[in-house]
Amino acid sequence: MSIAKKVKEIAPSLTLEITAKAKKLKSEGVSVIGFGAGEPDFNTPDYIIDAAKKALDIGFTKYTAASGMAELKDAICTKFLKDNGLEYKPNQIVVSTGAKSSLYHAICAVVDDGDEVILPSPFWLTYPELIKLAGGVTVYVKAGKENGYKMTAAQLEANITDKTKCLILNTPNNPTGAVYTEKELSDIAKVCEKYGIYVISDEIYEKLVYGGEKHVSIAALSDYMKEHTVVVNGMSKSYSMTGWRIGYLAAPAEIAKGVSSMQSHTTSNACSIAQYASVAALNSPESDKFIAEMQQVFDERRKYMVKTLQETEGVVCIEPKGAFYVFADVSGCYGKSFRGEKITGSLSFADAALKCGIALVPGIAFGDDNCIRLSYAISIEDIKEGLRRLKEFIGELK
Numbered sequence: 591m592s593i594a595k596k597v598k599e600i601a602p603s604l605t606l607e608i609t610a611k612a613k614k615l616k617s618e619g620v621s622v623i624g625f626g627a628g629e630p631d632f633n634t635p636d637y638i639i640d641a642a643k644k645a646l647d648i649g650f651t652k653y654t655a656a657s658g659m660a661e662l663k664d665a666i667c668t669k670f671l672k673d674n675g676l677e678y679k680p681n682q683i684v685v686s687t688g689a690k691s692s693l694y695h696a697i698c699a700v701v702d703d704g705d706e707v708i709l710p711s712p713f714w715l716t717y718p719e720l721i722k723l724a725g726g727v728t729v730y731v732k733a734g735k736e737n738g739y740k741m742t743a744a745q746l747e748a749n750i751t752d753k754t755k756c757l758i759l760n761t762p763n764n765p766t767g768a769v770y771t772e773k774e775l776s777d778i779a780k781v782c783e784k785y786g787i788y789v790i791s792d793e794i795y796e797k798l799v800y801g802g803e804k805h806v807s808i809a810a811l812s813d814y815m816k817e818h819t820v821v822v823n824g825m826s827k828s829y830s831m832t833g834w835r836i837g838y839l840a841a842p843a844e845i846a847k848g849v850s851s852m853q854s855h856t857t858s859n860a861c862s863i864a865q866y867a868s869v870a871a872l873n874s875p876e877s878d879k880f881i882a883e884m885q886q887v888f889d890e891r892r893k894y895m896v897k898t899l900q901e902t903e904g905v906v907c908i909e910p911k912g913a914f915y916v917f918a919d920v921s922g923c924y925g926k927s928f929r930g931e932k933i934t935g936s937l938s939f940a941d942a943a944l945k946c947g948i949a950l951v952p953g954i955a956f957g958d959d960n961c962i963r964l965s966y967a968i969s970i971e972d973i974k975e976g977l978r979r980l981k982e983f984i985g986e987l988k
């Protein structure tokens with residue numbers, strides 16, 4: 591018996607691989623600073639935890655509607671109106687087991703076998719695998735450093751064919767930290783409208799923007815975009831609730847209905863307790879304060895990291911405006927050797943760096959072999975020590 595082709599072709603996550611390598615070294619007593627973190631290093635706030643305890647106490651432990659409990663959908667509608675100027679009805683909202691699940695369902699609902707999906711590159715490594723699973727074909731569009739790692743409307747237009755069905759946008763972006771401006775999104779929206787293209791807009795890092803930057807949802811830019819965009823968001827990053835597994839999407843009613851039907855057979859509802867707690871997270875006035883404090887801590891680390899990396903020889907990095915990653919170009923180090931072994935790309939750079947006690951994610955995982963991704967969702971002490979080691983490691987290259 592052989593495993594199905596569509597599953598055989600799925601690439602294992604390089605981010606998890608590097609984390610596993612770092613963990614193994616740590617268990618052997620080696621000191622490793624891990625820059626791979628994909629989740630905030632803050633506890634979920636107490637008032638959210640208390641709401642989960644209440645859910646258990648009152649017996650809110652059974653199935654909910656497959657697409658999510660009514661109170662949570664109401665809270666999500668309120669959030670969209672308040673934060674994004676988007677008016678949705680509850681039948682346009684589907685709550686899922688994490689935004690990853692929302693994304694997979696959204697792609698399945700929009701993409702038919704052989705349809706092309708445009709993906710600006712660098713990209714979050716999960717998208718191409720989900721597109722593959724859904725039967726779509728990824729068309730990568732290089733969003734270069736010179737344009738802040740953002741795809742232009744002209745680039746989008748140049749890559750459209752009669753098979754193009756949709757575009758996946760991710761702002762603020764993982765791995766680059768790029769944040770699209772309203773003007774950039776509006777230019778992209780015009781091209782989408784001209785060619786009748788859907789957008790799946792992953793806005794999970796929406797609350798983590800810095801330096802006066804503003805998050806804009808492309809869905810809010812015109813009636814056409816609202817009717818042709820699936821907005822994906824979730825509780826993981828904004829409320830430090832990665833383990834609770836609550837994501838959600840907002841879409842035209844027909845798509846939301848399709849996603850809900852699909853989900854009713856795949857996972858049914860997301861965890862009832864986590865949904866109950868998410869209502870508290872979205873509705874509590876304490877959340878604004880929690881998010882503002884987290885955002886300020888991230889911003890301080892971001893500034894330190896960018897400044898230090900910019901002062902490190904062989905490293906070029908542009909300032910990320912959102913999320914909690916720095917995407918640094920280390921190709922200046924390629925061709926040199928570390929203890930007799932040649933650095934030929936981001937994989938060998940990351941492997942050699944690990945020998946010096948620094949775990950980094952190679953950029954090739956995100957479609958750019960010139961770069962590495964460093965997360966600042968770790969303590970400032972670890973950032974300082976990790977960057978000191980990085981400088982020392984690069985200094986050792988010959």
Ligand SMILES: Cc1ncc(COP(=O)(O)O)c(C=O)c1O
Nearest residue numbers: 688689690714764794824826837
């Ligand atoms: C860009 C992006 N979208 C979605 C997700 C998934 O979030 P969730 O934990 O809700 O599945 C992540 C998580 O790392 C992410 O980086």
